[in-house]
Amino acid sequence: MLSKILSRPKNPEEEQAEMSFLDHFDALRKHLFRASFYVITATVLIFFQKKFIFDTIILGPTRSDFPTFRFFCWLSEWTCFKVIPPQIFTRELSEQLTVHLMVSFFLGLIIAFPLLVREIWLFVKPGLYEKERRATRGVVEVCSLLFLTGVIFGYFIIAPFSISFLSSYQVSESIQASATLSSIVDSMIMFTMSTGLVFELPMGVYFLAKLGIMGPEFMRTYRRHAIVVISIVAAIITPPDVTSMVLVGLPLCLLYEVSIIVAKRVYPKETEVTNYSDNSSFK
Numbered sequence: 001m002l003s004k005i006l007s008r009p010k011n012p013e014e015e016q017a018e019m020s021f022l023d024h025f026d027a028l029r030k031h032l033f034r035a036s037f038y039v040i041t042a043t044v045l046i047f048f049q050k051k052f053i054f055d056t057i058i059l060g061p062t063r064s065d066f067p068t069f070r071f072f073c074w075l076s077e078w079t080c081f082k083v084i085p086p087q088i089f090t091r092e093l094s095e096q097l098t099v100h101l102m103v104s105f106f107l108g109l110i111i112a113f114p115l116l117v118r119e120i121w122l123f124v125k126p127g128l129y130e131k132e133r134r135a136t137r138g139v140v141e142v143c144s145l146l147f148l149t150g151v152i153f154g155y156f157i158i159a160p161f162s163i164s165f166l167s168s169y170q171v172s173e174s175i176q177a178s179a180t181l182s183s184i185v186d187s188m189i190m191f192t193m194s195t196g197l198v199f200e201l202p203m204g205v206y207f208l209a210k211l212g213i214m215g216p217e218f219m220r221t222y223r224r225h226a227i228v229v230i231s232i233v234a235a236i237i238t239p240p241d242v243t244s245m246v247l248v249g250l251p252l253c254l255l256y257e258v259s260i261i262v263a264k265r266v267y268p269k270e271t272e273v274t275n276y277s278d279n280s281s282f283k
Contacts, residue, residue, distance in 0.1 A: 027126075031119040038115040043108030050100065058103060058188060061160040062086060062167070068160045086167040087178040099185050106189055110151055110196070114144035135210065135266075143203055150199030153251065154192040158237075162191060162244045194237040198252060205259035209267040216264040219256070226256055 046053060060066050064083040073080035090096055109116075118140045125133060163184075167177045208214040219226070230252045231245070238244035 028123060031123045035112075035116050035119045038112040038119075039105075039108050041108075042111045043104045046107045046111070047100070047104040053103060053107065054100075057107075058185060059088070061155070061163050061188070062088075062184070066160055068156050069164075081164070082168075083164050084168045084177060086163075086184075087176065088181055088184060089178060090181050095180070095182060099181050102189075103185055106193065110148075110192070113147055113196075114140065117143045139203070143200065146199045146203060147196040150196035151192045153199070154195030155188075157247055158195060158244060159188055159191040161247065162238055163187065165244065190237060195248070198233060198237070199255065201252070201255045202259045202262050206262050206266060209263035212268050214263060215267040216260050219260045219263060223256070227253060230256065 061068070062083075062085045063069075064085075066083075069080075069083055092098075121140050128136070166187075167179065170177070205214060205219070209216075230249055234245045234248040234252065238248050
């Protein structure tokens with residue numbers, strides 16, 4: 001399938017419309033400039049909202065009045081648990097400024113993500129045929145939605161439970177829980193950014209299936225292997241507690257099943273038949 005796409009014939013008008021390497025480089029430079037402008041603008045705007053960003057967003061999951069904790073306490077007494085906020089300190093003189101810049105950049109990246117995907121799409125779009133453009137319509141909106149959903153899930157579900165578990169875990173009563181500002185921010189970035197990227201799984205499967213590389217039968221056959229990989233990924237992006245791993249693993253398994261449905265809808269039928277015949281010939 002991929003070889004057919006690369007070797008497909010082009011009419012004279014399409015060949016004349018082809019751009020040279022320098023033209024492609026110039027177009028890429030313009031899109032990169034606009035993407036950088038979006039991120040820098042969002043970063044600067046967030047930088048001047050220091051009090052709200054840190055007191056409400058970054059340190060919110062460390063307090064008992066965080067919406068997630070209040071919701072579970074509202075459900076029942078069994079789901080309500082005590083949150084022990086860690087003592088946060090800094091070890092270096094410039095740590096607060098460095099962390100402030102880093103937080104502003106990553107939040108700016110998250111806010112500008114839909115515009116970044118749009119710039120990538122605008123760069124790739126001229127090289128596609130009309131049929132391919134129709135097939136990938138809405139890709140910017142879907143990619144942005146999946147990423148932001150993953151970020152929100154990581155922030156409201158993974159982050160509060162993980163931080164609560166790590167701050168309340170004790171090996172001795174004589175040791176008081178504390179954390180550096182950098183460790184809190186690094187954990188928040190890992191919980192949100194990594195989850196946002198992992199939630200792009202259906203889009204990755206969509207393009208692989210569209211190229212005939214990965215089909216629904218392949219995904220069904222290796223479902224158990226995928227669950228093992230998902231468990232490993234969940235263990236990497238979460239602390240070493242079962243609750244956090246389950247909270248990440250279950251949505252990823254659901255996304256995997258959704259990806260099978262996506263692959264079934266877009267996988268080329270003629271490629272699928274060819275693969276079946278090839279596989280049967282080896283048996």
